[in-house]
Amino acid sequence: MVAEKTLEDIPGVGPAIAEKLREAGYNDLLAIAVASPGDLAERCEIGEKKAMDIIEGAKLCADIGGFETGSEILERRKEIVKLTTGSKAFDELLAGGLESQSIVEFFGEFGSSKTQVCFQLAVNATMPEERGGLDSDVIIIDSENTFRPERIVQMATYLGLDPDATLARIHVARAFNSQHQILLVEKAMELAQTMKVRLMIVDSLTSHFRAEYVGRGTLAERQQVLNRHMHDLLNFATLNNAVIAVTNQVAAKPDAFFGDPTRPIGGHIVGHTATFRIYLRKGKAGKRVARLIDSPNLPEGEAVFMVTEDGIKD
Ligand code: ADP
Ligand code: MG
Numbered sequence: 001m002v003a004e005k006t007l008e009d010i011p012g013v014g015p016a017i018a019e020k021l022r023e024a025g026y027n028d029l030l031a032i033a034v035a036s037p038g039d040l041a042e043r044c045e046i047g048e049k050k051a052m053d054i055i056e057g058a059k060l061c062a063d064i065g066g067f068e069t070g071s072e073i074l075e076r077r078k079e080i081v082k083l084t085t086g087s088k089a090f091d092e093l094l095a096g097g098l099e100s101q102s103i104v105e106f107f108g109e110f111g112s113s114k115t116q117v118c119f120q121l122a123v124n125a126t127m128p129e130e131r132g133g134l135d136s137d138v139i140i141i142d143s144e145n146t147f148r149p150e151r152i153v154q155m156a157t158y159l160g161l162d163p164d165a166t167l168a169r170i171h172v173a174r175a176f177n178s179q180h181q182i183l184l185v186e187k188a189m190e191l192a193q194t195m196k197v198r199l200m201i202v203d204s205l206t207s208h209f210r211a212e213y214v215g216r217g218t219l220a221e222r223q224q225v226l227n228r229h230m231h232d233l234l235n236f237a238t239l240n241n242a243v244i245a246v247t248n249q250v251a252a253k254p255d256a257f258f259g260d261p262t263r264p265i266g267g268h269i270v271g272h273t274a275t276f277r278i279y280l281r282k283g284k285a286g287k288r289v290a291r292l293i294d295s296p297n298l299p300e301g302e303a304v305f306m307v308t309e310d311g312i313k314d
Contacts, residue, residue, distance in 0.1 A: 005029055010057035017054070020044045025190040032058035034235045039186075077101075083199060083243050084132025086120045086312035087305035093292050094276070097132060098243045100198060102275035103233055105205070107248040112280040113288050113307045114247040115146050118201045120312040121245055123155045125199035126169045134243070136169075136198035139188045143175040143204050158310035178208040178225065185232045189239075198242045202233065205246035230274075246274070 007018040007029065024043040026032045032040070032055060041051035082097035091097050098104050098121065106114045122140060127133025140147060149167055156166040171191060175181035181202070188200055206226070213222030237244045277293040283304060291302045306313045 005061050007032070007058075009061050010054055012050075012053055012057060017044070017046070020046070021054075025186070025193065027193050029058045029062035030239055031189070033062045034239075079241050081129065081134055081198065081241065082132070083121060083134055084124050085117065085305075086124060087303065087314050089303040089314055090290055090305050090312070091132075093290060093298075093301055093303040095298055098245065099275070100134075100241045100243050101237050103230070103237060103244040103246060104276045104278065105246050105248055105274035106278050106280055107250055108280035109250055109282075112282060114249070114280055115144075115203055116151070116307045117280070117312060118203045118245060118247065119148070119151045120155055121199060121243075122170050122201060123152055123159065123161070123166055123311070125243075126156075126166050127159065127161065134198035136196045138170045139191060139197055139200040140170060140172045141175050141181060141184050141188070141200070141202045142172055143181055143202070143208050145174060146203065147172050154309060155311035175208065178212050178229075181208055182225070182229050182232065185229070185236060189236060192236070192240050192242075197240055200233070200236060200242055200244050202244070202246045204249055205229075206248045 007013055007021055007026070008015065010029070010032070013021070021032065021044055024040075026035065026040070026044075035051075035055060037048050037051040037055060040046075040055060041048040044051070046054075079100075081100045082094075083100075084097045085091055085094070106117055108114055118140070122138045124132060125134045125136055125138050128135050152167055152170060153163040156163040173184050173187070175184055188197070191197065209222050209226050213219065213225075233244045233246070236242060274294070276295050276298075279291040279293050281289050281291075283289045286306060287304050288307055289302055289304055292298060292300055304314075
């Protein structure tokens with residue numbers, strides 16, 4: 001159905017506009033159907049009205065935007081793959097690992113091992129599916145400049161992987177501010193057209209937003225922009241059958257807006273869009289505790305794991 005139709009099947013789209021669309025990275029109907037009119041107009045240099053018509057046409061052609069039967073949804077969910085965390089207990093908490101087509105949020109205080117978990121997921125994703133990997137390349141959006149290739153080498157070596165080959169499959173971009181971070185998701189979409197990307201990491205999702213939108217009056221705007229960003233990420237997850245892992249630092253001291261130190265930044269917005277939320281904290285004797293907070297189909301619970309030189313372990 002969707003796969004057989006091309007951009008030229010959209011009413012009002014001839015070869016010239018189809019070419020503009022493809023040049024702008026809109027390579028299939030679904031990508032157009034989920035685009036925002038403003039973005040599409042700007043990137044293809046066409047009017048906004050025309051962009052809206054194209055998007056509506058693509059929605060009809062791609063047969064999305066309507067209701068689906070339970071069996072259709074089940075069919076799509078059959079494509080879901082799972083990514084191991086490297087810890088049995090942690091995987092069990094998640095009924096086998098992190099699910100594709102979803103956003104998984106890791107939140108916790110500074111030093112709670114959010115970034116270490118991300119490194120491990122990146123390495124694991126490059127492994128074959130038989131080993132709990134996704135046999136895929138990885139995109140990391142690094143907003144805190146904490147990516148350390150040396151850690152990737154350590155973890156890959158421990159797993160018996162070729163460290164250089166592993167590093168070559170991990171594509172990292174620094175995000176310098178929140179707008180840049182949003183743009184990088186578009187870039188990631190383009191990159192994912194040229195290679196299989198089943199894992200995208202945003203570490204941290206919220207730090208730029210937190211630093212830039214300061215003061216009570218900016219809160220609504222921050223949430224709105226963050227909301228759009230989350231939906232871009234969810235689109236990426238759906239279009240690429242990918243896992244999206246994001247981190248979110250909670251303030252050790254009470255936050256001026258939210259009060260409660262264990263409440264993550266972004267509050268309801270991030271929480272409602274993320275499919276899984278995992279609270280990380282330090283335990284005794286170098287242990288780390290992961291608590292599943294919110295899941296559509298799994299019970300709440302906790303898992304204990306370790307962060308070692310070799311990576312995440314039981
Ligand atoms: P967060 O991103 O939540 O702020 P990190 O993921 O950076 O936290 O976690 C930092 C912790 O990871 C350190 O406190 C340390 O305990 C652990 N860690 C980092 N590197 C290593 C290593 N090479 N060996 C063992 N533990 C490490
Ligand atoms: Mg970190």
